[in-house]
Amino acid sequence: MTVTDRPTIRDAPDHRVPARRGRPGRVNGRQPIGALLVTPYLVFLLVVFAYPLCYAVYISFHDYFFAAPGAVVDRPFVGLQNYRTVLADPAVRRSFVNVGIFLVINVPLTAVLSLTLAGALNKAVRWRTFFRVSYYVPYVTASVAVVGVWLFLFNSDGLVNSILGPLAPDPSWLVSSALAMPTVAVYVTWKQLGFFILLYLAALQNLSKDLYEAAAMDGAGRFASFWNVTVPGVRPATTLVVLLATVTGANLFTEPYLLTGGGGPDGASASPVLIMYQRGIEQGSPDIGAAIGILLVIGVLLLALVERRLVGRDD
Amino acid sequence: MRRTFTAVALGAVLAAAAACGSDDAGTGIETRGPITVWYSNNLEEVAWGKQMVAAWNTAHPDQLVTAQEIPTGKSSEEVIGAAITAGNAPCLIFNTSPASVSQFQKQGGLVPLDSFADGTSYVEGRSGEVAQQYKSSDGKYYQLPWKSNPVMIFYNKKAFAKAGIDAGNPPLGTYEEFLATSRKIVAGRGAQYAILPAPSNEFFQSWFDFYPLFAAATGGKQLIEDKHATFAGDEGRAVAQFWRTMYAEKLAGQEKYTGDAFADGKAAMAIVGPWAVSVYRGKVDWGVAPVPTPTGTAADATHTFSDAKNVAIYSACKNRGTAWDVLKFATSSEQDGKFLELTGQMPLRNDVASAYPEYFTKNPDYRTFAEQSARTVEVPNVPNSITIWQTFRDAYSRSVIFGKQDPGASLDEAAKRVDELASQP
Numbered sequence: 001m002t003v004t005d006r007p008t009i010r011d012a013p014d015h016r017v018p019a020r021r022g023r024p025g026r027v028n029g030r031q032p033i034g035a036l037l038v039t040p041y042l043v044f045l046l047v048v049f050a051y052p053l054c055y056a057v058y059i060s061f062h063d064y065f066f067a068a069p070g071a072v073v074d075r076p077f078v079g080l081q082n083y084r085t086v087l088a089d090p091a092v093r094r095s096f097v098n099v100g101i102f103l104v105i106n107v108p109l110t111a112v113l114s115l116t117l118a119g120a121l122n123k124a125v126r127w128r129t130f131f132r133v134s135y136y137v138p139y140v141t142a143s144v145a146v147v148g149v150w151l152f153l154f155n156s157d158g159l160v161n162s163i164l165g166p167l168a169p170d171p172s173w174l175v176s177s178a179l180a181m182p183t184v185a186v187y188v189t190w191k192q193l194g195f196f197i198l199l200y201l202a203a204l205q206n207l208s209k210d211l212y213e214a215a216a217m218d219g220a221g222r223f224a225s226f227w228n229v230t231v232p233g234v235r236p237a238t239t240l241v242v243l244l245a246t247v248t249g250a251n252l253f254t255e256p257y258l259l260t261g262g263g264g265p266d267g268a269s270a271s272p273v274l275i276m277y278q279r280g281i282e283q284g285s286p287d288i289g290a291a292i293g294i295l296l297v298i299g300v301l302l303l304a305l306v307e308r309r310l311v312g313r314d315d
Numbered sequence: 316m317r318r319t320f321t322a323v324a325l326g327a328v329l330a331a332a333a334a335c336g337s338d339d340a341g342t343g344i345e346t347r348g349p350i351t352v353w354y355s356n357n358l359e360e361v362a363w364g365k366q367m368v369a370a371w372n373t374a375h376p377d378q379l380v381t382a383q384e385i386p387t388g389k390s391s392e393e394v395i396g397a398a399i400t401a402g403n404a405p406c407l408i409f410n411t412s413p414a415s416v417s418q419f420q421k422q423g424g425l426v427p428l429d430s431f432a433d434g435t436s437y438v439e440g441r442s443g444e445v446a447q448q449y450k451s452s453d454g455k456y457y458q459l460p461w462k463s464n465p466v467m468i469f470y471n472k473k474a475f476a477k478a479g480i481d482a483g484n485p486p487l488g489t490y491e492e493f494l495a496t497s498r499k500i501v502a503g504r505g506a507q508y509a510i511l512p513a514p515s516n517e518f519f520q521s522w523f524d525f526y527p528l529f530a531a532a533t534g535g536k537q538l539i540e541d542k543h544a545t546f547a548g549d550e551g552r553a554v555a556q557f558w559r560t561m562y563a564e565k566l567a568g569q570e571k572y573t574g575d576a577f578a579d580g581k582a583a584m585a586i587v588g589p590w591a592v593s594v595y596r597g598k599v600d601w602g603v604a605p606v607p608t609p610t611g612t613a614a615d616a617t618h619t620f621s622d623a624k625n626v627a628i629y630s631a632c633k634n635r636g637t638a639w640d641v642l643k644f645a646t647s648s649e650q651d652g653k654f655l656e657l658t659g660q661m662p663l664r665n666d667v668a669s670a671y672p673e674y675f676t677k678n679p680d681y682r683t684f685a686e687q688s689a690r691t692v693e694v695p696n697v698p699n700s701i702t703i704w705q706t707f708r709d710a711y712s713r714s715v716i717f718g719k720q721d722p723g724a725s726l727d728e729a730a731k732r733v734d735e736l737a738s739q740p
Contacts, residue, residue, distance in 0.1 A: 065421065065422065066396065066399070066400040066422055067399075067400065067421075067422045067423050067424075068399050068400065068402060068404075068422055068423040068424045068630050068631065069400075069401075069402035069631075070402075070423075071422065071423025071424075071630070072423075073423065091709065148573070151573055155570055156568075156570050171569060172570060174570060175514075175569045175570045175717075177717070177719075260515075260571075261513070261514065261515025261516060261517070261571040262515050262516040262517050263516055264514070264515060264516050264571075264712065264717075265569065265712070265716070265717045266709075266712055266713045266716075266717045266719050267516070267709065267712075267713075270516075278518075278705060281393055281396070282390075282392075282393070282518065282701055282705070283518075283699075283701045283702040283705060284396070284418040284421070284422070284701065285702070
C-alpha cells in the first residue's frame with residue numbers, strides 16, 4: 001500500500017454519516033456521560049489552577065497587599081510598575097540566573113542517570129524490587145528529613161570533605177558561591193531520581209524485544225543497541241522527564257531554604273520561588289511576588305517549548 | 316403605597332447596614348463575651364498560658380477564654396498574617412513580633428490599644444520609658460510590650476579554661492579583647508569556633524549578631540531613627556568590621572549549624588537571652604557577659620537588643636472589652652511574676668528587677684538579665700520593617716559574612732535603599 005492508498009479521516013466510517021444538527025449527543029460528544037465525568041476535574045482545574053493564576057496576574061498589575069476582611073484599603077492599578085521593580089532587583093535577576101544554572105545541571109543529569117539506571121534495573125534479574133524501592137525512598141521522603149543526610153555529607157566537617165582531606169574545597173560546598181547551586185542541583189537530582197526511573201522503566205518495558213534481537217543480528221554491541229534502540233524508543237518518556245524535571249526544578253524552594261540557610265551564600269543559591277516567598281509572604285508584598293511568579297511561568301513555558309522542539313521532535 | 320413601603324424597606328436595610336458597620340455592633344470596645352487566644356508553643360509558655368487561662372475562666376465564667384498554641388507554620392508571623400487575611404485571627408496573640416506590627420497594622424488586622432479609655436496609661440504605666448519604642452508611626456500603640464529576652468554573651472567556662480583564659484572574669488569587654496580571646500579559644504582548641512551566630516540570610520538573623528553590638532556601641536540607637544538609617548555611621552562600620560574580622564579569621568563560621576553550637580561545644584560563646592538559662596542548665600558550665608563595645612562600656616551602662624514578643628488585640632475580635640480585660644489580667648504584676656517563674660523570661664515592666672526580689676534571690680542567674688532588661692533596644696516600629704531588615708541582612712551577608720564587598724560600602728548602599736523604604740507609606 002502506498003501512502004496515497006492510506007484511508008483518510010474523511011473516509012473513516014464514523015465520519016461518512018453526516019451528523020444531525022441540534023442533536024444533544026453532538027453537543028456533548030458521542031458519550032455525554034463523559035462530560036459529566038470530566039466535570040469534577042474541570043471544576044478542580046478552574047478553582048485550583050485557573051482562578052489563582054488569573055488572580056496572580058491581577059495582583060501583579062496592582063499595588064496589592066493582603067488585608068483583613070472589611071478593612072478599607074486602596075489597591076490602585078499600577079500597570080507594569082511591579083514588573084519594573086522586579087526586573088530592577090538584583091536579587092531577583094540573580095535568582096533567575098541561579099535557577100538557570102540549576103536546570104542546566106539538573107535536567108540532563110536527571111535524564112541520563114534515570115535512563116541508565118532504569119536500563120540496568122530492566123535487565124536486573126535479582127534484587128530488582130529492592131533497587132526500585134531504594135531509588136524511590138528519597139523521592140517519597142520529606143525534604144526536611146533527607147536534607148539532614150546531605151548536610152552530614154556536604155557540610156564543611158562532613159563525610160565528603162573528610163574523605164577529600166586537603167582536596168576539600170575552601171570555602172566548602174554549601175558556602176561557596178561557585179559550588180552551592182551545583183550542590184543543590186545534584187542533591188535534587190538524587191532525591192527525585194526514583195520517580196523518573198519509574199517513568200523510564202515503564203517505557204522500557206513497552207519496547208519490543210524484537211528490536212534488540214534485530215540490532216544484535218545486525219552486530220550491534222551493548223552501547224550501539226542502547227543508543228540506536230533504547231534512546232529513540234523511549235523518546236516520549238524522555239520528553240516527559242525533561243519537561244517534568246524543568247517544571248519541578250523551576251519551582252525549587254525547599255532545598256535552598258534548608259540546605260543553604262535561605263539562599264546563601266550571598267544569594268548564590270536563591271531561587272525565584274524563594275525570593276517570591278520572601279517578597280510576597282515575609283515582606284507583605286504579594287504584588288511583587290506575583291510579578292516574579294508570572295515571569296517565572298512565562299520563562300518556564302518558553303523553556304518547555306524549546307525543550308519540546310529539541311527532545312520531542314519526532315513525536 | 317408601594318413607594319412608601321419601598322422607602323421604609325430601604326430605610327430599614329440601610330439602618331441595619333449602618334448598625335452592622337458601627338463599632339458597637341458586636342465589635343465594640345465595651346463588648347464582652349467569650350474570646351480565643353493564642354500563645355507560644357514552647358513548653359514553659361504553654362504551662363504559663365494554661366494556668367493564666369484557668370485563673371481567668373474561674374473568675375469570669377460568663378467570658379470564657381479558649382486558648383491554644385499558635386498553629387505551626389514556617390514562622391508565627393506568617394501564620395498570624397494569614398489569619399488576619401482570612402478574618403479568623405483570635406482576639407489576643409501572646410507571641411506578636413514587634414517587627415511585624417507595622418505590616419499587621421497596614422493589613423487592618425490590629426486594634427489600637429489607645430481606643431480603650433485606659434489603654435495608653437496602662438501600657439506606659441506598666442513598661443515605663445521602654446514603651447515609647449513600641450509606638451507606631453501614627454502615634455498609637457497597637458501592641459503591648461510584654462516580655463523581653465535581652466541578649467548577652469554566654470560563654471563556656473570549660474572551653475575558656477582549656478584555652479588558658481580566666482573563666483571567672485574573661486576579657487570580652489572591648490572588640491580587641493573579644494578578638495584576642497576568640498583567637499586564643501580557637502588556637503587553644505577550646506572550641507572549633509569562638510562564636511557561631513547563624514550566618515543564614517533570614518531577615519531576623521541580624522538581631523543576634525550586628526544589632527546587639529550596634530545598640531551597645533551607640534548607647535541605644537535603633538536601626539532607623541527619624542526615617543533615616545543609622546547603621547552606616549562610624550559605630551555601625553566598627554561593628555561590621557569587628558564581625559568581618561571574626562569571619563575572615565574563621566573565629567566565627569560561615570556555615571549554618573543545624574544543632575545547638577553552644578550546647579554541642581562547637582562554639583565557646585553564644586549570643587542569647589535568659590530563655591537559654593534553663594536550656595543549658597546541666598549541659599554547659601556557663602558564664603554571662605555584656606556584648607562588647609569599642610571602648611568597653613561598663614556592664615550597667617551597656618545596651619542590647621531586647622528580643623521581645625508582645626501582645627496585640629486583633630481586629631477579627633468581637634468581644635474586645637473582654638480581650639482588653641484579659642490582656643490586663645495576663646500582664647498584671649501577679650501573672651508577670653508567674654510568667655517569670657515558669658519561663659525565666661523578663662516581663663517588660665519598668666520595675667522587673669525590684670518587683671520580684673524573692674525570685675531573683677532564689678535564681679541569681681537571672682539577675683544579670685533583669686538588670687540588662689532596663690537597657691534594651693527594640694526593632695524600629697516603621698513601615699516596611701521586614702523589607703528593611705532583609706535589605707540590611709543581604710548587605711551584611713554579602714560584605715561581612717562572605718567578604719564579597721567592603722563592609723562600609725555595602726552599609727552605605729543598604730542605607731540609601733533603607734532610607735527610601737522608610738519614607739514609603
